[in-house]
Amino acid sequence: MQTYYVTTPIYYVNDEPHLGHMYTTIAADILARYERLSGKDVFFLTGADEHGQKVQQAAEVRGIEPIELADQVVERYATLWPELSISNDDFIRTSSERHHKAVHAMWKRLQDAGAIYKGFYEDWYCVPCETYWTETQLKDADCWESHHCPDCQRDVEKIQEESYFFRLSDYQERLIDYIKEHPDFIAPESRRNEVLSFVEGGLRDLSVSRTTFSWGIPVPDDDKHVIYVWIDALTNYLTAAGFPDQEIPKHWPADVHLIGKDILRFHAVYWSCMLMAAGLPLPKRVFAHGWWTVDGEKMSKSKGNALRPLDLLKGYDADVLRYFLVREVPFGQDGDFSHQALKMRYNSELANDVGNLLNRSLAMLKKYNGSVLGACAEEQDMDRALIADVEAMQRDVNDLLHRQAFHLALERINQVVKHGNRYVEDNAPWGLAKSGDLTRLNTVLYHLVETLRLIAIQLSPFMPEKMTLMLQQIMNEDIDVSKLRLLDEAGWGKLKEGHQCQAPSPIFPRMDLD
Ligand code: ME8
Numbered sequence: 001m002q003t004y005y006v007t008t009p010i011y012y013v014n015d016e017p018h019l020g021h022m023y024t025t026i027a028a029d030i031l032a033r034y035e036r037l038s039g040k041d042v043f044f045l046t047g048a049d050e051h052g053q054k055v056q057q058a059a060e061v062r063g064i065e066p067i068e069l070a071d072q073v074v075e076r077y078a079t080l081w082p083e084l085s086i087s088n089d090d091f092i093r094t095s096s097e098r099h100h101k102a103v104h105a106m107w108k109r110l111q112d113a114g115a116i117y118k119g120f121y122e123d124w125y126c127v128p129c130e131t132y133w134t135e136t137q138l139k140d141a142d143c144w145e146s147h148h149c150p151d152c153q154r155d156v157e158k159i160q161e162e163s164y165f166f167r168l169s170d171y172q173e174r175l176i177d178y179i180k181e182h183p184d185f186i187a188p189e190s191r192r193n194e195v196l197s198f199v200e201g202g203l204r205d206l207s208v209s210r211t212t213f214s215w216g217i218p219v220p221d222d223d224k225h226v227i228y229v230w231i232d233a234l235t236n237y238l239t240a241a242g243f244p245d246q247e248i249p250k251h252w253p254a255d256v257h258l259i260g261k262d263i264l265r266f267h268a269v270y271w272s273c274m275l276m277a278a279g280l281p282l283p284k285r286v287f288a289h290g291w292w293t294v295d296g297e298k299m300s301k302s303k304g305n306a307l308r309p310l311d312l313l314k315g316y317d318a319d320v321l322r323y324f325l326v327r328e329v330p331f332g333q334d335g336d337f338s339h340q341a342l343k344m345r346y347n348s349e350l351a352n353d354v355g356n357l358l359n360r361s362l363a364m365l366k367k368y369n370g371s372v373l374g375a376c377a378e379e380q381d382m383d384r385a386l387i388a389d390v391e392a393m394q395r396d397v398n399d400l401l402h403r404q405a406f407h408l409a410l411e412r413i414n415q416v417v418k419h420g421n422r423y424v425e426d427n428a429p430w431g432l433a434k435s436g437d438l439t440r441l442n443t444v445l446y447h448l449v450e451t452l453r454l455i456a457i458q459l460s461p462f463m464p465e466k467m468t469l470m471l472q473q474i475m476n477e478d479i480d481v482s483k484l485r486l487l488d489e490a491g492w493g494k495l496k497e498g499h500q501c502q503a504p505s506p507i508f509p510r511m512d513l514d
Contacts, residue, residue, distance in 0.1 A: 349417075
């Protein structure tokens, strides 16, 4: 069976889950669900990044041990993800024994390849970003006088210490060639070009150990040093897949690492070079999505404007949030969250279009035929056009989701929904009932219900709960959407004459705009 491996970043435990974490995880969940639906052997990973100075400091502020802080925040994620219908197959914690073992194995492979050496480090470090900066980089970014981090604007601190280094510079040419030979490796295209010019600008060897704090995985045989948190964190993708017990785990290489644009360099450059040095295959794709702001402002702890998923869930169904986040903004671009935009999109696309097509179709079926599908007579052009559109949509969604173009996939499904609503108007079933053309009436109602069934299947990765309800009304049986397989379900004509549907029950009631 073909495998599919999708990951989210592992989130730092110094902060509570917020809209950004929810966004990446929902996007990954949609891909995981879609690929399961397509019949693949899917492994969907998310988790927590627990080590590093940032987490140690956050714990100190609270007067607790880092592991206690990690336990608390991991618990928040563990309760949140099911609320959002996240179907991860594993949750990796970097404090776990299995991860410790994998990081040591990775370190040893890098060492055996001659890619690690001991030296002396003198540089600037941004703790919130866990990023090193050289004097030149700070000067180039106009941050030298103020000693501020070019990324987050917070203070950087001077670091002078003995350190292990990873020979990143040795991999510069290989990485350039790799990126050029694999046009789909880094997406979107604009980000790929950014990475390419960054690498072409020259790679410096990377300091990969710290001696100034202890919360991390010690360097093998030199436990004065703690392994740099990014070397530790990136290895999680291999740990959870089964490394090092399996040298190349069944699901490796990952099909796609979904990340925010903030951490692209770590994934596209450091991780790639680490894997090259370790002699392991690179992930097939790294997709860096854009940044959410809230009412035009960057979310931050200090401003207190970070949107919390549990608060959002008080106002909206999980599926509505899932739909909105990937529909509103092309994946890869920045977006702004506003309640008004969510409600407007919900009302127009879900309440007016999908909801309306479902309600009116099942209501007519009930009224004219006791909710039972009648026999289909000979098809007319209008019927054939509808079927062709449904089938083309299925292929398009497949292509679009393989490119992580969630918003276009939904737009394509919505086109079929609109087509269905037009088909109702064009065929005017009420007129057919009135004139007694029951043969044509049954044919039209059949085409509507079958279209709805196939729409619901395509929407199920996006809105698993709502589509369960929709399919239950159509199929008149309990549905577990996670068990559906396109091969068995997605062909036109699976519903048979005599099939009993349920009476409609609205799944997308209109929202009040105030
Ligand atoms: O970076 N908009 O963890 P993190 C969209 N531990 N996405 C956002 C966002 C926003 N405003 N804010 C955060 C780390 N994200 C590391 C990762 S991986 C080996 C280690 C999302 O808790 C986005 O996915 O800071 C981003 O990449 C991630 O949260 C950063 O989470």
